[in-house]
Structures are given as C-alpha cells and as structure tokens.
Amino acid sequence: MKSYQAVYQILAQNNDYISGEKIAEELSLSRTSVWKAIKRLQQEGIEIDSIKNRGYKLLNGDLLLPDLLQENLPITVNFKSETKSTQIDAKEAIDLGYEANTLYLASYQTAGRGRFQRSFFSPQGGIYMTLHLKPNLTYDKLPYYTLLVAAAVYKAIKNLALIDVDIKWVNDIYYKNRKVGGILTEATTSVETGFVTDIIIGVGINFTIKDFPKELKEKAGSLFTAPAPITRNDLIIEIWRCFFETPETELLFLYKKQSFVLGKEVTFIQANIEYRGIAKDISEKGELLIQCDNGKEIWLNSGEISLKTWK
Numbered sequence: 001m002k003s004y005q006a007v008y009q010i011l012a013q014n015n016d017y018i019s020g021e022k023i024a025e026e027l028s029l030s031r032t033s034v035w036k037a038i039k040r041l042q043q044e045g046i047e048i049d050s051i052k053n054r055g056y057k058l059l060n061g062d063l064l065l066p067d068l069l070q071e072n073l074p075i076t077v078n079f080k081s082e083t084k085s086t087q088i089d090a091k092e093a094i095d096l097g098y099e100a101n102t103l104y105l106a107s108y109q110t111a112g113r114g115r116f117q118r119s120f121f122s123p124q125g126g127i128y129m130t131l132h133l134k135p136n137l138t139y140d141k142l143p144y145y146t147l148l149v150a151a152a153v154y155k156a157i158k159n160l161a162l163i164d165v166d167i168k169w170v171n172d173i174y175y176k177n178r179k180v181g182g183i184l185t186e187a188t189t190s191v192e193t194g195f196v197t198d199i200i201i202g203v204g205i206n207f208t209i210k211d212f213p214k215e216l217k218e219k220a221g222s223l224f225t226a227p228a229p230i231t232r233n234d235l236i237i238e239i240w241r242c243f244f245e246t247p248e249t250e251l252l253f254l255y256k257k258q259s260f261v262l263g264k265e266v267t268f269i270q271a272n273i274e275y276r277g278i279a280k281d282i283s284e285k286g287e288l289l290i291q292c293d294n295g296k297e298i299w300l301n302s303g304e305i306s307l308k309t310w311k
Contacts, residue, residue, distance in 0.1 A: 019055035045124035151251035156238035178221025
C-alpha cells in the first residue's frame with residue numbers, strides 16, 4: 001500500500017485531529033513523507049483540515065483503495081489515479097495479452113465515453129471502472145451483461161444505502177429522475193471460432209459530484225451529497241459481489257422490477273418510420289417488446305434503435 005493510502009486509512013479511522021508525528025510513528029514514515037501524503041490526498045479531492053499543534057482531521061471525501069478492493073473481490077484490480085478511459089485501459093491490456101478477471105479503475109477520466117461514443121463527464125467524486133472477462137462462448141450463449149450489471153448496481157445501492165435507483169432501458173441508472181450512472185459493454189469475437197473471447201463492462205457512477213457542465217445540469221445527478229453514508233470502496237465491492245454471487249434469474253427480475261420504461265408509452269424510429277406504443281417486456285437478451293398503437297408487436301434491439309421519448 002502506498003504511503004498516502006496508509007495515511008488516509010489512519011485519518012478515516014479517527015474522528016478527531018491526529019498529529020503528523022503520531023501518523024509518522026504508526027507508519028514508520030518521516031514527517032516530510034506524511035506532509036507529502038496529505039498534499040497528495042488533497043490533490044485526490046480529499047478535504048483535510050490542519051491545525052497547528054493538533055494535527056490533521058479528515059473532513060470529507062474518500063479514497064479508492066485498490067488493495068482493499070482486491071482483498072474483498074475474486075478479481076485483480078488495476079488502478080490509475082487519472083486515465084483517459086478505463087475502457088481504453090482494458091482494451092490496451094487485452095492487446096498486450098494481460099489476464100482477464102481484472103478490474104480497471106480510476107479516480108477520474110479525461111476522455112470517458114458512453115454508448116455511441118457520447119462523452120461521459122468523469123471528474124473526481126465518481127466511480128469509473130471496467131471489468132474484463134473471457135467468456136469464450138458463442139454469441140447466442142452469452143449472458144446479457146449490461147442487464148446483469150445494471151441490476152447488480154441497483155442491488156448493491158439498495159443493500160448499502162437503502163436507496164431505490166431506477167433503470168432506463170438499456171444501460172442507464174437514474175435517481176430522482178436524473179441520470180447518475182451508465183454501463184457500456186463491448187465484445188471481441190474470434191472470426192475463426194465464432195466465440196466471444198473477451199468482454200469489457202464499463203461502469204460509471206456519479207457518487208458525490210457537485211457541479212455539472214451547463215448542458216448536463218438538468219439531466220445529470222449524483223447518488224449522494226457529501227459526506228456520503230458509504231464509501232466508493234464499499235459500493236464497488238458490493239456491486240461486483242452482487243454481480244458474481246447473485247443468480248442471473250434474480251438479477252434479470254430486479255432489472256425488470258426497477259425499469260421505469262416498462263408500462264410507459266414510448267416513441268421510436270426504425271427504418272425511418274416513427275412508431276408509438278407501450279413498452280411491455282424485456283427479454284433476457286435485453287430486447288424491449290413494444291406493443292404498437294396499430295396492434296403490432298416489435299422487439300427492439302438497443303444496438304439498432306434508441307427511444308425518442310417516454311412518458
């Protein structure tokens with residue numbers, strides 16, 4: 001564990017001020033190293049108060065601790081403080097032949113992207129991570145990971161904070177009618193075998209983000225206002241625990257239960273024709289069943305169309 005991470009853990013365990021001398025003694029560090037660690041924590045967005053002759057006190061913020069995550073999850077954690085995108089990190093690792101079952105994690109992203117290459121605002125105060133798996137299955141045997149992870153996110157938040165978030169088909173997480181998260185799943189298929197060899201599942205969650213760009217202020221929200229009742233480490237561990245340990249049937253049930261599209265009137269465009277109807281069901285492959293006004297039923301594939309409106 002790095003010095004600044006160890007210093008953070010000591011601060012997080014103390015409700016009052018603790019002297020730099022005591023921190024240095026506990027960690028066998030120099031006072032200068034403790035001071036540098038405090039500065040690094042502040043760069044990571046951690047609010048720390050300091051009073052002469054009393055020491056330091058953690059006021060707000062939490063720090064991502066990859067060692068703690070790895071101790072509690074059946075996967076390897078690859079952490080960067082800053083990255084362009086954890087999806088890019090995962091893709092580069094695949095090209096280099098790195099092992100699967102690895103979570104790529106960052107404190108913030110400078111070039112985060114969602115579906116259709118839309119920009120994903122990724123400042124300090126969020127969760128940005130991508131899980132790399134090697135399913136080695138044909139496409140028709142492949143679980144619909146986007147649905148499963150979305151349901152795992154819902155279940156984890158409910159378990160830890162007793163908050164009910166909603167899921168907008170197919171990959172967005174909403175809270176109080178604002179988007180607080182998104183999921184992006186990408187696959188690599190072998191031309192020779194037809195097997196899906198690699199899957200990367202990107203998850204972005206606005207955890208305690210205060211300020212959004214003007215164009216997002218009316219659309220985006222955050223799970224918590226600071227200080228949050230749980231840490232990002234808590235939530236990350238619980239999300240992947242729910243994903244790995246919960247039966248697929250339960251996750252699919254939870255996905256449908258928390259969908260705020262089902263039962264709503266929607267409009268969509270397919271082959272340049274606009275349709276209107278009621279969202280009736282979601283298949284285990286993520287297809288949305290629409291009963292159109294003309295009585296016709298259409299299964300929508302998220303990769304082919306997008307909803308225009310729903311109400």
